[in-house]
Amino acid sequence: MTDSIQPQPWKVGDREFQSRLFLGTGKFPSLESMKSTLESCGTEMVTVALRRADLSGGGESDPSADIMDFIDPAKFQLVPNTSGAMNAEEAVRIARLAANVGMPKWVKLEIHPDPRYLLPDPIETLKATEMLVKEDFTVLPYINADPVLAKRLEEAGAATVMPLGAPIGTNRGIETRAQIEIIIEQATVPVVVDAGIGAPSHAAEAMEMGADAVLVNTAIAIASDPVAMAQAFAQAVTAGRIAYEAGLATQTTTATPTSPLTTFLDS
Amino acid sequence: MSFVDTFNRLPDEKSPLLRRFEHLLESDVPLESLAADSQRLTRQYFGKTMRLFAPLYVSNECVNVCKYCGFSRNNPIFRVTLSLDEVEREARHLVTEGFRNILIVAGEHPKFVSNNYLRDCTARLRDIVPSIALEVGPMETEEYLPIVEAGAEGLVVYQETYHRETYAEMHSSGPKKHFDWRLECPERAYEAGFRRIGIGALFGLWDWKYEALALAAHTEYLLKHCWKASLTLSFPRLKPAAGDFDPKHPISDPDFVRMLCAFRICFPQVGLVLSTREPKHLRDGLFPLGVTLISAGAHTEPGGYTGAGSERVERKQKGRKVEGELNGACGSETATEQFTISDQRSAQEIAAHLKSVGLDPVWKDWDAELCRHE
Numbered sequence: 261m262t263d264s265i266q267p268q269p270w271k272v273g274d275r276e277f278q279s280r281l282f283l284g285t286g287k288f289p290s291l292e293s294m295k296s297t298l299e300s301c302g303t304e305m306v307t308v309a310l311r312r313a314d315l316s317g318g319g320e321s322d323p324s325a326d327i328m329d330f331i332d333p334a335k336f337q338l339v340p341n342t343s344g345a346m347n348a349e350e351a352v353r354i355a356r357l358a359a360n361v362g363m364p365k366w367v368k369l370e371i372h373p374d375p376r377y378l379l380p381d382p383i384e385t386l387k388a389t390e391m392l393v394k395e396d397f398t399v400l401p402y403i404n405a406d407p408v409l410a411k412r413l414e415e416a417g418a419a420t421v422m423p424l425g426a427p428i429g430t431n432r433g434i435e436t437r438a439q440i441e442i443i444i445e446q447a448t449v450p451v452v453v454d455a456g457i458g459a460p461s462h463a464a465e466a467m468e469m470g471a472d473a474v475l476v477n478t479a480i481a482i483a484s485d486p487v488a489m490a491q492a493f494a495q496a497v498t499a500g501r502i503a504y505e506a507g508l509a510t511q512t513t514t515a516t517p518t519s520p521l522t523t524f525l526d527s
Numbered sequence: 528m529s530f531v532d533t534f535n536r537l538p539d540e541k542s543p544l545l546r547r548f549e550h551l552l553e554s555d556v557p558l559e560s561l562a563a564d565s566q567r568l569t570r571q572y573f574g575k576t577m578r579l580f581a582p583l584y585v586s587n588e589c590v591n592v593c594k595y596c597g598f599s600r601n602n603p604i605f606r607v608t609l610s611l612d613e614v615e616r617e618a619r620h621l622v623t624e625g626f627r628n629i630l631i632v633a634g635e636h637p638k639f640v641s642n643n644y645l646r647d648c649t650a651r652l653r654d655i656v657p658s659i660a661l662e663v664g665p666m667e668t669e670e671y672l673p674i675v676e677a678g679a680e681g682l683v684v685y686q687e688t689y690h691r692e693t694y695a696e697m698h699s700s701g702p703k704k705h706f707d708w709r710l711e712c713p714e715r716a717y718e719a720g721f722r723r724i725g726i727g728a729l730f731g732l733w734d735w736k737y738e739a740l741a742l743a744a745h746t747e748y749l750l751k752h753c754w755k756a757s758l759t760l761s762f763p764r765l766k767p768a769a770g771d772f773d774p775k776h777p778i779s780d781p782d783f784v785r786m787l788c789a790f791r792i793c794f795p796q797v798g799l800v801l802s803t804r805e806p807k808h809l810r811d812g813l814f815p816l817g818v819t820l821i822s823a824g825a826h827t828e829p830g831g832y833t834g835a836g837s838e839r840v841e842r843k844q845k846g847r848k849v850e851g852e853l854n855g856a857c858g859s860e861t862a863t864e865q866f867t868i869s870d871q872r873s874a875q876e877i878a879a880h881l882k883s884v885g886l887d888p889v890w891k892d893w894d895a896e897l898c899r900h901e
Contacts (some may be wrong), residue, residue, distance in 0.1 A: 287574020289885040309892045324890035375757040376796045
């Protein structure tokens with residue numbers, strides 16, 4: 261038996277990653293459960309909502325906001341997210357604050373003025389990206405699946421673009437497929453499909469389309485067995501990526517006859 | 528144009544969502560299936576988590592006469608308004624207990640609970656507590672602005688009853704008697720910049736299905752018109768309090784659970800609040816079903832956590848000092864509570880219980896820096 265094939269490593273900014281599965285850290289039944297899930301699925305990149313973290317910069321960790329104690333910065337690239345920010349000013353302020361208390365200068369921009377569907381504000385996201393890139397942050401903006409916005413963010417210096425498959429927490433899969441295909445086709449930075457991925461098959465679908473990575477949270481955090489579910493996602497992501505790199509057969513709308521109709525031309 | 532217009536047309540104009548809500552309240556829909564749907568939606572949208580908050584009563588002085596409320600002006604109760612130092616002392620105690628989300632509660636009194644006082648309370652807590660909300664008498668939009676600037680991001684205002692006639696009967700005197708003024712309060716709060724808005728009805732004053740439908744209509748309206756606000760809904764049931772009010776329209780436990788599930792199913796992303804008014808067994812049963820924000824270890828009297836202000840407590844009725852024994856034992860006077868809580872467990876006991884049923888107690892879910900007003 262030959263060695264199993266691994267997908268190519270990939271880069272965000274100047275850092276190389278093997279895993280193409282990002283994990284979010286909300287909604288888990290306990291921080292212990294979150295920790296064991298992160299550590300069992302091979303993920304290398306983890307997002308954390310700054311509003312849940314202790315940003316006071318004090319010496320001792322706050323027992324009521326100790327989520328960071330459960331994420332080993334030596335094992336994972338920590339990506340603080342700005343969830344809760346309603347505009348660029350708020351997102352930039354909290355990103356700076358996180359950097360000031362010693363968190364990495366990486367930021368997942370989540371700017372959603374609408375707390376119900378958590379859909380990202382494109383205008384404020386572009387503004388915040390421009391501001392934070394100037395301050396040498398590695399910026400990963402969460403966006404609606406808008407190809408023009410993706411290009412504008414790329415030009416502004418975003419390290420990735422993170423289009424949504426469906427609204428956060430809906431588990432509805434890649435409902436924005438046609439738009440994400442255009443984003444992938446045009447992108448010069450990695451494309452990470454974020455939000456709406458509710459099953460490993462959705463993750464595999466995004467990877468087969470050519471996404472560079474996916475971010476999953478709800479589907480893993482609320483599973484009966486988050487560790488097992490995270491591993492299922494990791495395998496699906498790997499399978500989808502290998503399939504993409506191997507070159508998927510093109511889908512056609514007509515059958516291809518096994519006895520072709522035009523062989524007479526060969527004679 | 529405000530919710531008042533929509534509310535006035537409500538009996539004749541119900542949206543498809545409200546008709547669905549009404550249907551779910553009917554008893555031929557099996558409760559068990561409602562509970563299953565409610566639980567599934569709650570886990571999907573809120574995860575396996577529970578947010579905690581604590582009320583901090585700063586004053587039980589009140590100019591309103593409300594038949595059901597322990598703080599009613601007509602009740603000869605022990606009253607006090609905490610100084611800013613005392614408010615801070617209470618808050619620091621709650622922080623030690625684990626809380627990072629505090630609700631400042633006060634009676635309505637222009638002298639003791641002035642707008643400036645509430646602004647100063649907020650400013651005092653601003654650097655101690657990451658998340659501050661208020662439950663106080665309704666104000667004008669402009670009056671809220673300094674409080675928002677001082678660092679409050681939530682406002683809670685219950686309509687008490689959506690039934691106009693009952694409202695008039697219950698609130699016979701004081702600024703609270705203006706039904707529409709109160710009904711429009713969440714919209715004024717939104718305009719002033721509050722980001723979390725809590726509404727609710729006090730169950731027991733009028734027919735529960737009527738109240739639930741009106742509250743659902745209010746929710747639907749605010750979701751459309753105040754689209755940037757996070758909404759929370761509360762369903763307090765009347766509890767024994769000073770004045771010995773007897774609720775004429777109690778809602779049974781099964782109906783209460785049915786109603787809560789119906790709200791979750793129709794408004795899956797909205798926060799549902801459950802206070803310590805409810806008894807332990809009911810709270811434990813509801814934690815996994817749809818509730819997302821709970822209080823714990825609560826006191827409903829000013830100074831209740833640390834005894835702050837007890838040396839200044841006075842027995843007052845209709846704004847005047849009256850004679851009477853103080854109610855504490857061994858000379859330790861305490862202010863009168865608004866109502867008696869049922870679930871007496873401490874915050875840490877509640878947190879341990881949540882963990883034991885697979886729910887992560889979330890104390891901090893907001894950072895004041897997000898909306899700091901320079």
